[in-house]
Amino acid sequence: MKRGPVRVLSLLLAALLLAGCGGAATQSPGSSAPSNSSGPGDSSDTAAPSDSASQADTSEPIEIGVITSLTGSEAKFGEAHMRGYEIALEEINAAGGVLGRPLKLVVEDDASKPENAISAAEKLATQTKVPLIIGSYTSAATLPAAQTATKYQVPFIVPTAAADNITEFGSKYVFRINSPSSEYANTAINFLMDQVKPQTLAIIYENTNFGTSTAQPAKELAEKAGIQVVAFEGYAKGAPDFKPMLSQVKSKNPDAVLFVSYLLDATLLMRQIRELDFNPKVYIGAGAGFSTPEFVREEGAGKDAEYTFSATLWTTDVTWKGAREFTEQFIERYGVEPAYHSAETHAALYLVKDVLERAGSLDRQAVRDALAATDLDPDATIFGPVKFDEKGQNAHPMLVTQVQNGQYVTVWPREYAAADPILPTPTWSERK
Amino acid sequence: MELLAQLPQNLVSGLLLGGMYALIGAGLALVYGVMDIVNMAHGAFLMVGMYTTYLLVTHLGIDPYVGILITAPVLFLMGMLIQRLVIHRVATASHMNQILLTVGLSMVLVNTAQLLFTADYRQVRTSYAETVIRIGGVAMNLAYIISFAVAVAITVALYWYLMKSEFGRALRATAQDLHAAQLMGIDVQRVQMTAFGLGMALAGAAGALLTPVYYLYPTVGENFGLKAFTMVVLGGMGSVVGAALGGVTLALAESMGQIFVGHELKDAIGFIVFVLVLLLRPQGLFGRARA
Numbered sequence: 155m156k157r158g159p160v161r162v163l164s165l166l167l168a169a170l171l172l173a174g175c176g177g178a179a180t181q182s183p184g185s186s187a188p189s190n191s192s193g194p195g196d197s198s199d200t201a202a203p204s205d206s207a208s209q210a211d212t213s214e215p216i217e218i219g220v221i222t223s224l225t226g227s228e229a230k231f232g233e234a235h236m237r238g239y240e241i242a243l244e245e246i247n248a249a250g251g252v253l254g255r256p257l258k259l260v261v262e263d264d265a266s267k268p269e270n271a272i273s274a275a276e277k278l279a280t281q282t283k284v285p286l287i288i289g290s291y292t293s294a295a296t297l298p299a300a301q302t303a304t305k306y307q308v309p310f311i312v313p314t315a316a317a318d319n320i321t322e323f324g325s326k327y328v329f330r331i332n333s334p335s336s337e338y339a340n341t342a343i344n345f346l347m348d349q350v351k352p353q354t355l356a357i358i359y360e361n362t363n364f365g366t367s368t369a370q371p372a373k374e375l376a377e378k379a380g381i382q383v384v385a386f387e388g389y390a391k392g393a394p395d396f397k398p399m400l401s402q403v404k405s406k407n408p409d410a411v412l413f414v415s416y417l418l419d420a421t422l423l424m425r426q427i428r429e430l431d432f433n434p435k436v437y438i439g440a441g442a443g444f445s446t447p448e449f450v451r452e453e454g455a456g457k458d459a460e461y462t463f464s465a466t467l468w469t470t471d472v473t474w475k476g477a478r479e480f481t482e483q484f485i486e487r488y489g490v491e492p493a494y495h496s497a498e499t500h501a502a503l504y505l506v507k508d509v510l511e512r513a514g515s516l517d518r519q520a521v522r523d524a525l526a527a528t529d530l531d532p533d534a535t536i537f538g539p540v541k542f543d544e545k546g547q548n549a550h551p552m553l554v555t556q557v558q559n560g561q562y563v564t565v566w567p568r569e570y571a572a573a574d575p576i577l578p579t580p581t582w583s584e585r586k
Numbered sequence: 587m588e589l590l591a592q593l594p595q596n597l598v599s600g601l602l603l604g605g606m607y608a609l610i611g612a613g614l615a616l617v618y619g620v621m622d623i624v625n626m627a628h629g630a631f632l633m634v635g636m637y638t639t640y641l642l643v644t645h646l647g648i649d650p651y652v653g654i655l656i657t658a659p660v661l662f663l664m665g666m667l668i669q670r671l672v673i674h675r676v677a678t679a680s681h682m683n684q685i686l687l688t689v690g691l692s693m694v695l696v697n698t699a700q701l702l703f704t705a706d707y708r709q710v711r712t713s714y715a716e717t718v719i720r721i722g723g724v725a726m727n728l729a730y731i732i733s734f735a736v737a738v739a740i741t742v743a744l745y746w747y748l749m750k751s752e753f754g755r756a757l758r759a760t761a762q763d764l765h766a767a768q769l770m771g772i773d774v775q776r777v778q779m780t781a782f783g784l785g786m787a788l789a790g791a792a793g794a795l796l797t798p799v800y801y802l803y804p805t806v807g808e809n810f811g812l813k814a815f816t817m818v819v820l821g822g823m824g825s826v827v828g829a830a831l832g833g834v835t836l837a838l839a840e841s842m843g844q845i846f847v848g849h850e851l852k853d854a855i856g857f858i859v860f861v862l863v864l865l866l867r868p869q870g871l872f873g874r875a876r877a
Contacts, residue, residue, distance in 0.1 A: 226805055229705030361850035388850035392809045394800050395603050397725065398596040398841050399849040405591065418707060418801055429718045430725045453707055 215258035216251075216516065218506060219278035219308075221289030221299055226266025227392070227418070230448065231291045231495055235313070236261070237488055238499030241480065252507045253514070260284060264295050271295035272302050279306035285516040286311060286509075286525075288502050291495070292416075293317030293335075293364040300328045309522045311505065313498040316441070317367040321545045329525045329546040331505065331537065332467055332498055335364070335414075338440035339372035341465040341552040342412055345566050347379050349575055350436050352409035356385035358399075358423065359414035368414045368440045384408050391419055396426050403432070410436040417443040417454060424458040428582050435578040438463040438554075447493050450560050461579045463556045468494035468537060469564045471572050472553065475533035494537075501537035505530070592845055594724045600841025602726065604834030605734030606795050608741055610810055611817030611836075613788030615829030616781050619818045620761040623673060623782075624684045627692040629811025631786045635661055635793025636802045637699055643710050643797075650710060651736060654794045658787040665786025666779045673782055674775070678764075692807075699804040707801050715798040733795035740791060741830045744784075748826060757781055761824060816860050822873020832871060835859070 220239065223232035239259060247256045260282055262274035271290050278287050279302065286309040290296045296315035303310035304325040312320060312330035316338065321330050333341075346352055355376050359369035365388065373383050384406040387399050400423070403411070411434045415423060420443030427437075439445065444464035448454040470481040470491055480500060484492040505528065510516070513524035530540040540548050554566035556575050565575040610632060617625045635657055642653040672691060676684045715729035748754035759767040760777045768774050800806075813836065821832030836856050843855030863871060 225700065225705055227803065229803075230707065233705070361848075388848050390850050390852055393849065393852070394606075394796070395599050395841070396849065397599045398592065398844040401595045401723075401725075402592055402844075421709070421801065426727075429727055431718075431720075448707065452711065453709055456711075 212255060215256040216253070216510070217258050217260050217282060217284050218503075219282060219284035219287035219289075220259045220261045221264055221271055221274045221278070221287060221295075222261065223266040223291045223295070224261070224263035226264075228266040228291050228416070230417070230446075231314070232263070232266075234493055234495040235291065235499045237484065238492070238496030239503060241483060241487070241496075242500040242503035246503060246507055252510045257503070257506070262289075264290050264299070266292065266295070268292075268295045268298050271299040275299040275302035275308075275310075276306070279303060279308045283516070285309070285513075285518055285521045286506065288313055288499070288506070290315065292362075293320065293367065294362055296320055297363060300325065303327055307522075308518055309525055311502055311525070313502045314495055315364075317363045318371070319363070319367060321547045325546070326526075327522055327546075329528075329542050329548075331502060331540060331548050331550065332494075333550045333552055334547060335368035335440070336371040337550070337552055338368050338414075338465045339375055341554060342438050342440055342463075343372060343375040343379055343381075345463070345465070345554045346376075346381070346410055346436070346438065349566065350410060350577060352381055352435065354382045354384045354406070354408045354410075356387070356403045356406060356408035356411045356434070357383060357414070358385075358387050358389065358403065358411060360391045360416065360419060361388040362391065364416075364442070365414045369412075372412055372414075372440070389419070391416065393419075394422070396423055397430060400426055400430055400432060404430055408434050410434055410438065413437070413439045413444060415439065415443040417446050417448060420444055420449060421455045421458075424455040424462070428458050431582050433579070433581040436463065437461070437579065438465070440464070441466050441494075445493065445555070445562070447491055450557050450562065457560075457585075459557050460560070460585070461557060461576060463554055463565070463575070464562075466494060466553055466555050466562075467550060468497045469553060469555055469562060471564055472538075472570065474536055474538045476536040480536045497537050501535035501540070504535045505540055508534070590845075591723070593842075594722060596841045596845055597838070598724050598726060600838040601834065602730040602734045603841065604837035605730075605737035606792055607810075607813070607817060607833030607837045608830035609737050609788050609792035609795065609833070610814050611821060611829035611833035612741060612744060612826050613785045613792065614814040615785075615818045615821065615826045616788070617785040618815065619821075619823045619825065619829055620757065621677070621778060621781055622761075623677060624681045624688065625673075625785070626685055626688040626811065627695060628785075628789055628814050629807025629809070630692040630695040631661065631665070631789035631807070632793045632796070632810055633699060633802070633804065633807040634664070634695060634786075635790030636797050636800075636806065637703060637793075638790065639794040639797045640708055640710055640802060650712065650794050650797050651732060654736070654791050657790050657794045661790030662783040662787035665783035668786070669779045669782035674778070677778060692811075696804045696807075703804065705803060707803050709801050710797050712798045727799060729798040733799070736795060737792075737830075740788070741827060744788075745827045753777070753780060813856070816856065820860050820863055820870055822870025825870070825872045828870060828872030835871065 222235040223229055251257055264271035264274050278284055287303050288311040290299055291314055293315040296312055297320050300310045300320055304327045310328050314332055316335040318334045318336050321328055357369050357372055359365035376383050385403045389399055445466045450459045481492055509524045513520040528540055528542055532539045542548055553564050553570055555562040556565045563573045565571050565573055614628045617623050638657045639650045639653050642648040676687050717728040719726045719728055756772045756777050760774055817832040817836055818829045821828030839859040840852040840856045844852055
């Protein structure tokens, strides 16, 4: 056989092989794991759907699209998401599934990068027949994914991302279970006014969608409440050294410091604050890093986390139905306490069950309308009530915790509190 | 002016961080500045050094700094192996091919780390990383001070080695003109392997220094890999010590810049300084003007 045709043939063969193996389109250099994992039952990347309306076949499981960060800097939270999904999935399928069919998750990994979240949403919208998508973790990844889902008219449930702009771009397809950033700011400032009454406040925030969308409202609310904001410092995430910035903030002598940070930066910030011997009366975080299980352990800030407050969405000692049992099951299976991220995804699947049953079909428009009409009372999910306003935002009730003896304890509002807050915060030298 | 009151802390913080940056830059300089190989896996090498240090601490109880005596040789051997098996093939190829290959190499290393260690963040706590030295109004982490001292020592030793030893001369000759060096009887292949091995060993040493004061996870190298190129060019292509000083300069720029702008813009300041140096002195701070 001549050389030319052999070359062309082998090129063609290679191209076909690559196309067949395709599905790793959502990865970028530096990311890894298979682009999928799914709940019990089997897992396979969705092969391109057959031309017929695939999910209408009632003997097949209902596929739900999920985007989260299985790899990359936020992989810990992707793991937390998946754990919540897994427990809920088992419970729902054991109880008969949804519309008489088991649920199955089609999971896409955004590798903690926004650009991958976009391609993940696109893939789920166009290459599968999922009636809705749930995702992701960071606001930076969730916003573009939500915009993409809106473009393709696929209902999009947000379980975790907090940036306000996610429900503010006029989409009819985005529904958020958790509170937006401004609520964190609201809760933190309300707590400060109620329990601390500071004259001055410093706000330290990550310079991203997540950070700025909480820090800005916090500043405005503080000023409206008569608190002087003496420092408003954005920082670049992942930096090894915050000392110049922290020493600047220390020189302004704030009564309280509000942080908007993810875990890694929260850890270094508290360590370096101790090094600088910086002693405001109160450290309060707006959730995220300051609320994760790792933060109080040696992997995180450890002892340096003691006495810090945080506005949070959910605690293991909250009174909503099923939360206690969920916590126990979680500890038994995974050896650690669940954080609110797992509670959010657990509730998200129960929401999906309720929505699909009310819609009675998997048609995306019907599902969207059912989502908009949701009205679940506080005991319907372990995450409390779910009812969306006209922008798709749920009015979730928030809590404040304090780290006492290495544990997160609910201290506010008083009607949900398990203990009193310890105020003022002991100085670093007093703590030895 | 109250901003001036910040000067001492910023200066010291920048200098100390600069020590670690310097090793990262020097490591890449050997490979990129001297051997002209665009190595996009340098950040991944740093990560390998950090995990090696982590293993030494948790399984053998060896201090991270003492562990450099093991980490560096281990990574040196790895580097030589990688050069011989992988990099060798693109040593004289276009930069584009080198980029593609080293990006792939980086992916392999990162994913292997992910497989072996999962994506969990890990921290290594040492007593001196919890110790603070306070002089005047400036607070310094003892681990940073030690890291700086070790980085200086390694850089000085490296400079002496490159200038005085037979290998150093062979390396400089190979960098100047590969074929002429071959004609002179230099075993170019061995020189390239050794240089790459040294580059990886330096990245590993930098990782060891960073471990007590930072956190590790598989993609941690991304935070430093790209900056390393800035340091090499800032210092001047072809100058290993130049890159080390370039690293210190970059860290200082980032830190001192925070007197005027917020922490969020520190990387921008670093790059502005980089661009200014290139405009005013294209050969870098310590490089020779290219023919």
